[in-house]
Amino acid sequence: MKTRMFWSMVGYTAVLGASLLTRHTAREAYRKTAGTAPPENPGRRDTRWREALAWGVASGALVGVARVVGHRLGDEARRRGERGRARKRLKG
Structure with missing residues (x-):
């Protein structure tokens, strides 16, 4: 569970x-x-x-x-981390 939270x-x-x-x-x-x-505040009257x-x-x-790209990169990093952990379990 801690690893999932980290990723x-x-x-x-x-x-x-x-x-x-x-x-x-x-x-x-x-x-x-x-x-x-x-414009700092698009709702102001002086903003066209x-x-x-x-x-x-x-x-x-x-x-x-940017949010989509960030989510995709984060998910890919998580999957790579989980794959690496699974490989270590199989070898060990």
Whole structure:
């Protein structure tokens, strides 16, 4: 049970890291393409609809992809760890 918890934590850490890295990259890409920082609060009155929707769609899609990639990488690491443990049991 402890090993399963460890690999779950590895998976969640991968997801969190991928999400944070992607959000930072998305902000920098927005800053370079739009020439301004992304809207801090898209609900504010001084934020145009077009800017708010563009940032919401772009950041949401990128973070969603990063979460999927993080989950997949975490699950693959867990499977590899479990396979290695199973091989050791068979040999020993």
